[in-house]
Amino acid sequence: MVVENLQDDVKTVVDRWKGKEGNLIMVLHDIQDRYGYVPRAAALEVSRQSGMPLARIYEVLTFYNYFKLKAPGKFNVAVCLGTACYLKGAPALIEEIRDILHVNEGETTKDGLFHLQIVRCLGCCGLAPVITVDQKVYSAVKKSDVMGIIAEHSKTI
Numbered sequence: 296m297v298v299e300n301l302q303d304d305v306k307t308v309v310d311r312w313k314g315k316e317g318n319l320i321m322v323l324h325d326i327q328d329r330y331g332y333v334p335r336a337a338a339l340e341v342s343r344q345s346g347m348p349l350a351r352i353y354e355v356l357t358f359y360n361y362f363k364l365k366a367p368g369k370f371n372v373a374v375c376l377g378t379a380c381y382l383k384g385a386p387a388l389i390e391e392i393r394d395i396l397h398v399n400e401g402e403t404t405k406d407g408l409f410h411l412q413i414v415r416c417l418g419c420c421g422l423a424p425v426i427t428v429d430q431k432v433y434s435a436v437k438k439s440d441v442m443g444i445i446a447e448h449s450k451t452i
């Protein structure tokens with residue numbers, strides 16, 4: 296994702312929350328809403344414009360799971376590694392995805408298309424093992440299905 300007008304974007308957000316209680320979190324929320332994550336350059340700019348130490352900003356960013364420090368992919372591929380999915384072969388699905396996309400958990404492919412996320416129980420254990428790509432749920436997934444699932448989304452570009 297190209298981050299243009301970063302200084303102006305950060306100024307708008309910092310000005311909006313200036314002097315308000317809990318403003319650092321709100322500033323970071325606004326930045327993530329805008330970019331889909333909090334780029335390091337934006338964190339540096341928040342520090343520069345607000346006078347808040349960068350270490351404090353990263354304390355907040357790393358404390359809350361909500362904040363993303365890396366650009367998300369166009370598609371979020373979530374593999375469930377809850378007990379039911381684990382027992383029904385989810386680890387092999389993860390291996391297959393890693394082999395095909397060359398990413399580890401929490402990483403996005405170089406082309407920015409796919410982000411791999413490992414989750415714990417999606418609440419549909421009867422369908423195990425489960426993969427979701429954004430809102431679409433794939434159930435009883437076999438290792439041999441993975442390539443097709445990835446290809447299905449690559450085609451939509």
Ligand code: FES
Pocket residue numbers: 375376377378379380381415416417418419420421423424425
């Ligand atoms: S363990 Fe995977 S959906 Fe519950």
